[in-house]
Amino acid sequence: MDNKLPIYKIIEQDLRVSILDGKLKQGDLIPSETELCAKYGVARMTVRQAINNLLVDGYIYRHKGRGTFVTFNKKEIHKQDSSFLSFTNEMKILDSPVSTTLLKLEKSTADEMIAFRLQIKVGDPIYYVERLRSSENTPLAFERLFLPAIMYSEINEEVFKGSFYTYVQNVLGWKIRNCEYAIEARGVPQRVAELLHQKEGEPALYLNSITYLDNGRAFVYTRYYFHGEHFRFRDNYTGPNTHE
Secondary structure, three states: OOOOOOHHHHHHHHHHHHHHOOOOOOOOEOOOHHHHHHHHOOOHHHHHHHHHHHHHOOOEEEEOOOEEEEOOOOOOOOEEEOOOOOHHHHHHHOOOOOEEEEEEEEEEEOOHHHHHHHOOOOOOEEEEEEEEEEEOOEEEEEEEEEEEHHHOOOOOHHHHOOOHHHHHHHHOOOOEEEEEEEEEEEEOOHHHHHHOOOOOOOEEEEEEEEEEEOOOOEEEEEEEEEEOOOOOOOOOOOOOOOOO
16 A cells, blocks of 8 residues: 555545455445445545545446445456547537547556556556547537557647547557447536536446557557437447548
């Protein structure tokens, strides 16, 4: 345990490790706020901050009147497609202009989940990005990207103000092989609800995806919350060049 971490981060880390190690399995009820407060000797607000982070990251979900349960399943089956998800190009199909608001771009380190997804080690440097995607002043999606820093010699805010996949292909010259993703319905946590102009707990589409280069290397892991009333997916891809 890293004693330099804030206590809410330690609680978050302990719960996340318990989930990834299988001590807390999909469908299990996590310890209550009261139990966690007693265990760590902290106030309820500290525990809530840890739980809210896990809610946003998709490890757990709240069921009103029943408690908070584990959603993460290490054996989950992802849909694999030879194409990849480009939000900008999805909206081109609908003939809707897209605007991107960059909320955050920072250097961070990989936790257990990110390391697992990106084929790197825990603690390796990553770039962490948050973006809000909108059309005609209506927020449609809150997106978070995790990039292995070792693969990107230079990166700046301009890269994320448009299509990231266009940058990868046209500027870096990389060839994208496929995307692996999973979609589910999920209630939005408070911060995401505020960004998408929804109420906390209202249904949204939650998607997490890993996109690979032709050499098999994972170059980005993405987590999306899509506004349930304004967005839908159509599974009509025809081949690897659909979005090129």
